[in-house]
Amino acid sequence: MDPTSLERLAALKRQLPQQRPLPDHGPAQRQPMGRHWLKTTRDPDQLFGELISASPDGHVPAHLLKRLRSLEQQRSEGMGGQANQNVSSEQAQYNLFAALLGEDEEQ
DSSP, rough: HHHHHHHHHHHHHHOOOOOOOOOOOSSOOSOTOOOOOOHHHHOOOHHHHHHHOSSSSSOHHHHHHHHHHHHHHHHHHHTTTHHHHHHHHHHHHHHHHHHHHHHHHHH
């Protein structure tokens, strides 16, 4: 480049606005990996409802189903004797129903 062109280029550079600093938004607003509410909720009923409503075809990823099963198991273990009573009551009702069906078939 000739000296005149260099001088014009330097003059244009001085006329350009200075680069502004990027705005500082502080720390990122995103949650760290693994902190989505589906992975932190402790209520299996709420988790089940959200999984079904979020899935258009009823397909739910295996890791979320595994989480749902473990939450249901923890809840049943936490209920202790009450859960066992419910299961035995349900089993008794099922046995009674099966017996009634059997009586109808014998007649």
